[in-house]
Each structure stands twice: as C-alpha cells, then as structure tokens.
Amino acid sequence: MSRTIRLGAGAGFAGDRIDPAAELARSAELDYLVFEVLGERTIAAANARRLAGSDHGYDPLLRRRLEATLPACRGHGTTIVTNGGAADPVAAGVLAVDVAREHGLTGTRVGVVTGDDVLDAVRQADPVLWETGRPLSAESDELVSANAYLGAAPVAEALAEGANVVIAGRLADPALYLAPIVHEHGWDLTGDPALLGQGTVVGHLLECAGQLTGGYFADPVTKPVSGLERLGFPFADVAEDGAAVFAKLPGSGGLLDTRTVTEQLLYEVGDPCAYVTPDVVADFTGVSLRQLGTDRVRVTGGAGTVRPDELKVTLGFRGGWLGEGQISYAGPRALERAELAAGIVRTRLADVHGLDPDTVLVELIGAGAAFRGLVEARDPVEVRLRVAARVPDRTAAEAVGWEVESLYTNGPAAGGGARKHVQEVLAIRSCTLPRELVRPRVSIEEA
Numbered sequence: 001m002s003r004t005i006r007l008g009a010g011a012g013f014a015g016d017r018i019d020p021a022a023e024l025a026r027s028a029e030l031d032y033l034v035f036e037v038l039g040e041r042t043i044a045a046a047n048a049r050r051l052a053g054s055d056h057g058y059d060p061l062l063r064r065r066l067e068a069t070l071p072a073c074r075g076h077g078t079t080i081v082t083n084g085g086a087a088d089p090v091a092a093g094v095l096a097v098d099v100a101r102e103h104g105l106t107g108t109r110v111g112v113v114t115g116d117d118v119l120d121a122v123r124q125a126d127p128v129l130w131e132t133g134r135p136l137s138a139e140s141d142e143l144v145s146a147n148a149y150l151g152a153a154p155v156a157e158a159l160a161e162g163a164n165v166v167i168a169g170r171l172a173d174p175a176l177y178l179a180p181i182v183h184e185h186g187w188d189l190t191g192d193p194a195l196l197g198q199g200t201v202v203g204h205l206l207e208c209a210g211q212l213t214g215g216y217f218a219d220p221v222t223k224p225v226s227g228l229e230r231l232g233f234p235f236a237d238v239a240e241d242g243a244a245v246f247a248k249l250p251g252s253g254g255l256l257d258t259r260t261v262t263e264q265l266l267y268e269v270g271d272p273c274a275y276v277t278p279d280v281v282a283d284f285t286g287v288s289l290r291q292l293g294t295d296r297v298r299v300t301g302g303a304g305t306v307r308p309d310e311l312k313v314t315l316g317f318r319g320g321w322l323g324e325g326q327i328s329y330a331g332p333r334a335l336e337r338a339e340l341a342a343g344i345v346r347t348r349l350a351d352v353h354g355l356d357p358d359t360v361l362v363e364l365i366g367a368g369a370a371f372r373g374l375v376e377a378r379d380p381v382e383v384r385l386r387v388a389a390r391v392p393d394r395t396a397a398e399a400v401g402w403e404v405e406s407l408y409t410n411g412p413a414a415g416g417g418a419r420k421h422v423q424e425v426l427a428i429r430s431c432t433l434p435r436e437l438v439r440p441r442v443s444i445e446e447a
Contacts, residue, residue, distance in 0.1 A: 008235040012209030020233040025072040035082035046086035047145040057087030100447035111158030113168035115440035127431040145316035151278030154440035155179035174203025196280035197304025198242030213254035227253020280304040310432035319427030323397030325404025330382035337412035
C-alpha cells in the first residue's frame with residue numbers, strides 16, 4: 001500500500017463549531033487539521049474591522065480554536081493550517097505564538113503567509129471589474145481593500161520550513177488541503193495537472209467540514225440524518241496518487257455516504273469540467289465514488305488542466321451604511337398588520353428622514369419573502385417585518401431601526417420582539433490580476 005496522510009476538517013466557515021475540531025484533534029490521529037473560515041463576506045467583514053480600528057482583522061474565533069486544539073495537536077504531531085489570518089495574518093501569527101507560550105508549547109513554529117493584500121497592485125493595474133465591465137478607475141466608490149486568492153505554494157513552503165501552525169489570509173479553499181498533500185507526497189505544483197485536480201477534489205470535499213457528513217444535506221423526510229446535535233467532522237486518508245478515503249470518527253453524529261459526497265462535490269461549482277483555482281483548473285466529471293462501509297467513501301478520478309495565468313481578487317469598496325429593523329406580528333390578520341407597519345415605516349423614512357424610497361427594502365418573513373413574490377402567502381399565523389436600507393451615512397442608517405422600534409406604541413396592535421442593527425458596508429466586487437503581480441511571502445516565528 002502507498003503511504004497515506006490524514007487531513008481533518010476543523011471548520012467550514014467563520015462561525016463554525018469548535019468541539020468537533022477538538023474531538024478530531026484528540027482522537028483522529030491526524031497529520032493535519034485545517035480550519036477554513038473565509039468567504040467573500042467574511043474577508044470583507046475582516047477588512048471593515050481592521051479599517052475601523054475596532055478589532056484585529058483576523059478570525060474572531062481564532063484564539064478559541066487554537067486553545068481548543070493546539071495542545072492536542074502538538075501532543076499528537078498534528079499540524080494546523082488555517083486561513084483565519086483573514087485581513088491581518090501577521091497579527092494572527094502573533095496570537096498563535098502567544099497561545100503556544102501560554103500553554104507551555106515551547107518550540108512551536110508558526111508560519112505566516114502574507115502577500116494576498118494586493119491593493120497597490122490593483123490600483124496600478126486598473127483591471128476591469130466582473131460585475132460592471134468597466135475599469136476600476138471608472139468606479140466612484142472608494143476602494144479600500146483587495147485580496148488575491150493565493151494557491152498552495154506558500155503554505156507548502158511554510159510546511160517545508162517546519163511550521164507546526166500555518167496562518168494565511170485569502171487563500172483558495174481547496175489549497176488549504178492541497179498544500180499538505182503536495183508537501184507530504186512531493187508533488188510538483190507546476191507538474192501533472194491531473195494529480196493536482198484530484199488533490200483539489202479532496203480539498204473541495206473537506207473545505208465545508210460538516211456539510212460532507214450530513215450538515216446542509218439533512219431533510220427529515222427525504223434524507224434523514226441522525227445525531228446532528230453532535231455532528232462529526234470528516235477526515236480523509238490521501239495516498240500518493242491522490243486517491244482518498246473519507247470517514248468520520250466512530251460514534252460521532254451525522255452521515256457520510258456517496259450522496260453526501262456527491263452534494264458537496266457539486267456545491268458552489270458552476271462548471272464541473274472547469275473548477276478554476278490558483279493551482280489547477282480541476283475537472284470533476286470523472287470522479288468516482290465507492291462506499292467502503294459505514295461512513296467510509298473512496299474518491300478517485302479527479303483531473304485537471306494547467307493553472308490560470310491570472311488570479312481572482314476580491315475588492316472592497318466603501319459602500320455606505322446598512323440600517324435594519326425587525327418586529328413580529330402574530331395571530332389573526334398578522335399579515336395585514338405587518339403590511340400596515342411596513343407602510344408606516346416606508347412613509348416616515350421618506351417624509352421625516354429624507355431617505356430615497358428606492359433604497360428601502362421591506363421583507364415580510366413568513367409570508368413568502370424567500371420566494372420574492374413567486375408564491376402567495378395564505379393567512380400566516382405570524383409574520384416578521386424586516387426593513388433595511390443602504391444609505392450614505394450612519395445617521396440615516398440609524399433611522400431605519402428607530403422607526404421600526406417606534407412601532408411598539410405608534411403602529412399596529414401587538415407588535416413585539418423589535419431589533420435594530422447598523423453597520424458600515426464594504427461593497428464586494430471582483431477582478432483578476434496577472435499572477436506575476438501577486439507575491440506571497442512566508443515568515444516563521446518560534447514560541
């Protein structure tokens with residue numbers, strides 16, 4: 001049998017649970033534990049926190065994730081890899097060193113990957129934006145952040161330098177897993193694209209953690225899954241040829257079979273023939289799944305073609321402020337009362353606060369709001385009114401929640417549970433940048 005390495009999924013998004021990762025760290029005999037915590041929304045939020053100076057721009061749960069897993073990982077020889085550095089990987093690296101010192105983990109080497117911040121390069125290159133078809137210079141909003149999707153190479157470099165923890169910012173999700181495979185099995189990142197395509201299949205299947213083991217899959221009628229309250233996160237044993245066996249810890253909740261694997265394989269994939277990453281244009285159409293037993297699936301057959309010459313970049317523009325207010329109505333004529341309340345708020349936002357009516361969004365949650373008018377609500381027993389507006393300044397944003405809250409004593413009968421929220425908005429747009437303009441860097445610090 002060829003040598004295998006074991007990769008565990010520790011997180012699939014920014015707000016993911018921590019206890020399944022801790023269980024993997026203690027009991028799964030992992031070589032690597034990976035925390036994938038970034039999306040376009042979360043990198044924007046991280047940049048917003050950094051720009052506001054209110055907090056560091058890394059994953060808010062990073063300390064808790066490391067405290068829950070790093071001692072066990074160091075004890076078992078497991079390396080942690082994460083993109084939890086988000087918009088501030090250097091500060092995240094300092095945090096990781098601090099956690100190691102606090103737990104007496106002397107000699108822990110923390111690798112920090114930077115270089116995804118390409119704000120200056122984007123301004124100089126003036127690329128065309130995907131969403132508008134116009135060059136960046138034609139945008140009126142202020143550009144404040146630009147993060148390129150890095151590939152596996154800098155993480156593999158950090159691993160080659162002996163890092164026990166690798167912290168990056170914006171990295172393509174599958175690259176978090178492809179990097180350890182490349183490092184351990186000696187793959188050439190400019191070599192066989194079919195091999196890199198199969199490694200990308202492995203990364204794509206693991207990147208959303210609990211989605212592979214029944215989360216986001218479960219339906220009580222058509223696809224029942226037991227034990228979701230203690231959902232076990234998956235791991236994979238990956239051979240030198242990229243063939244992988246996916247499993248979860250015995251006794252953990254959830255389900256791992258060819259159906260859950262199929263759903264995750266196609267998750268967020270526009271073209272299964274051409275799943276574009278910084279490392280390879282992967283082809284999923286030849287992937288073969290074989291059930292080996294309870295909660296064990298073998299995956300082979302990934303392929304690919306050479307990597308793209310340009311890298312995707314997520315751009316953040318100052319986009320004004322978002323104001324929001326919510327309130328609930330229940331019982332007879334709940335929908336009619338919610339509609340009356342919505343009309344009151346709309347009118348007052350325009351007449352009293354001067355908001356443009358076209359900027360105000362009204363949703364009647366529970367009365368078909370998710371279907372955007374494609375279905376007719378039939379006498380719902382409860383409706384939650386949500387009013388939101390994107391406006392130029394904080395004062396106007398605060399008016400939205402204020403007017404909704406005022407419905408308590410100035411609106412229809414029996415409104416309750418009012419909530420309001422205000423936040424600055426970073427509008428997200430995308431472009432590509434020539435690969436040679438993106439220069440990743442790796443630094444190592446030892447606790």
